[in-house]
Amino acid sequence: MPPVAPVRRRAARMAALIAATLALGVAIAPGTAAGAAPPAGQLAAAPGQDEEGGTPALRAQLEAASKGYLDAKSALDRSVKRQQQLGAELKTTEAELNVRSGKVGEIAGVAYRTGRLGAMSALLNSGSPDGFMDRAAALDAVAANEDRVLRELLATRDEANRTRAALDGEIREQRKQVTVMAKRKEQAERALTVANNNATRAADVSNRGTSTATATPARRNSDGSWPSESCSVNDPTPATGCITPRTLHALNQAKAAGFTRYVSCHRNGGSGEHPKGRACDFAAQKGGFGGDATGGDKTYGNNLAAYFIRNSDRLAVLYVIWYRQIWLPSSGWKSYSGAGGDPSSDHTNHVHLSVY
Known part of the structure; x- marks a missing residue:
C-alpha cells in the first residue's frame, strides 16, 4: 500500500489542474484533446445553427425558386x-x-x-x-x-x-x-434580401475562379427536362447514406476535372438538399473542413465554384454557396450572410453544391 502523503500530493495536484482547466473554460471529454479541430468530414456549426447556415425557410425558398427557374428555362x-x-x-x-x-x-x-x-x-x-x-x-x-x-x-x-x-x-x-x-x-x-437583414451588398469579385473545364452533361428527358430522381445510390463519400444519380454524376465530373479533395454529401437531419441526397460539401483544404480557406486553398475553392457555375446547365445546378456568397441560375452571385459567423455556415471552408 503506497504511503498516504504522496497519494494526497498527487490528488492535490490533480485537483489544482482540474480547477485551472475549468477556470479557462476548457471542457475535457474522455479521449478528446482540448481544442482539437473537428475530424475531417464533420462540419462544425455554431450553437443553435444549422451546419449550412441560414434557415430552413430560406433554403426551401431557394430550392423552390431555382427549381422553378430551371423548369421554366427548360x-x-x-x-x-x-x-x-x-x-x-x-x-x-x-x-x-x-x-x-x-x-x-x-x-x-x-x-x-x-x-x-x-x-x-x-x-x-x-x-x-x-x-x-x-x-x-x-x-x-x-x-x-x-x-x-x-x-x-x-x-x-x-x-x-x-x-x-x-x-x-x-x-x-x-x-x-x-x-x-x-x-x-x-x-x-x-x-x-430578408435573410441578409435587408442589406444589399455587392458580390465579392475576389471569390471568382478561372476553371474552364467542361463537364459531360447529365441525362435529361427526351424533351430536355430533368427527370425526377430519388436518393437511390450509395453515397461514395465518407458520409454514409444515399444520393441521387445526378448528384453522383456531378461528384464524379468534379473529380474528373481535378477537384479531388475531401467531399461529404449525404447528411441525416437538418434542412436543404443534403438529407435528400442532392447536395455535397467540397472541402477547400486538403485535410478536410477546417478554418477559413486562404491562399492556395481559397484559390482551389474559387476554381471549384467556377467549375460548377460554368457547367450549371450540364449538371442541373440549383445553387452554389462559397465564401459568404451564393450563386443562383436566375441571378448570379449574391451575398449570403444569413449564417452563424463560423467557417462552416459561412461556407469559407467548403463549396456547397445543390443539384436539381
Missing part, C-alpha cells in the same frame, strides 16, 4: 426549338403553296382563254366510236387532274394556317415562361 428552350422547327416547316409549306397556286392559276388561265372543255361538245366532235372513247377518257383525266390540283392547294393552305397558329402558340408559351423565370428570380432575391 420549357422555354423546348418552345424556342419547336418554334424553329415550325418556322422551317412553314417556309417549306409556303413554297409548296406558291407552286400549287401557280398550277391552279394556269388551269384558270387556259379555261379563260379557250373556254372549259364541255363534255357534250367533246364527245359529239368525235368521228368514230374509238374517238368517242378516247375523248371520254381524256375528259375524265382532265377533270381528275384539275380536282387533284385544287385539293392539294386547299390542303397546303390549311397546313400553312395550322403552322402559323402553332407558331403563335409557341410565342405565347415563351412569353409565359419568361414571366415565370422573372418571378422565380424575384422570389430567390427577395428571400436572400
Whole structure:
C-alpha cells in the first residue's frame, strides 16, 4: 500500500489542474484533446445553427425558386426549338403553296382563254366510236387532274394556317415562361434580401475562379427536362447514406476535372438538399473542413465554384454557396450572410453544391 502523503500530493495536484482547466473554460471529454479541430468530414456549426447556415425557410425558398427557374428555362428552350422547327416547316409549306397556286392559276388561265372543255361538245366532235372513247377518257383525266390540283392547294393552305397558329402558340408559351423565370428570380432575391437583414451588398469579385473545364452533361428527358430522381445510390463519400444519380454524376465530373479533395454529401437531419441526397460539401483544404480557406486553398475553392457555375446547365445546378456568397441560375452571385459567423455556415471552408 503506497504511503498516504504522496497519494494526497498527487490528488492535490490533480485537483489544482482540474480547477485551472475549468477556470479557462476548457471542457475535457474522455479521449478528446482540448481544442482539437473537428475530424475531417464533420462540419462544425455554431450553437443553435444549422451546419449550412441560414434557415430552413430560406433554403426551401431557394430550392423552390431555382427549381422553378430551371423548369421554366427548360420549357422555354423546348418552345424556342419547336418554334424553329415550325418556322422551317412553314417556309417549306409556303413554297409548296406558291407552286400549287401557280398550277391552279394556269388551269384558270387556259379555261379563260379557250373556254372549259364541255363534255357534250367533246364527245359529239368525235368521228368514230374509238374517238368517242378516247375523248371520254381524256375528259375524265382532265377533270381528275384539275380536282387533284385544287385539293392539294386547299390542303397546303390549311397546313400553312395550322403552322402559323402553332407558331403563335409557341410565342405565347415563351412569353409565359419568361414571366415565370422573372418571378422565380424575384422570389430567390427577395428571400436572400430578408435573410441578409435587408442589406444589399455587392458580390465579392475576389471569390471568382478561372476553371474552364467542361463537364459531360447529365441525362435529361427526351424533351430536355430533368427527370425526377430519388436518393437511390450509395453515397461514395465518407458520409454514409444515399444520393441521387445526378448528384453522383456531378461528384464524379468534379473529380474528373481535378477537384479531388475531401467531399461529404449525404447528411441525416437538418434542412436543404443534403438529407435528400442532392447536395455535397467540397472541402477547400486538403485535410478536410477546417478554418477559413486562404491562399492556395481559397484559390482551389474559387476554381471549384467556377467549375460548377460554368457547367450549371450540364449538371442541373440549383445553387452554389462559397465564401459568404451564393450563386443562383436566375441571378448570379449574391451575398449570403444569413449564417452563424463560423467557417462552416459561412461556407469559407467548403463549396456547397445543390443539384436539381
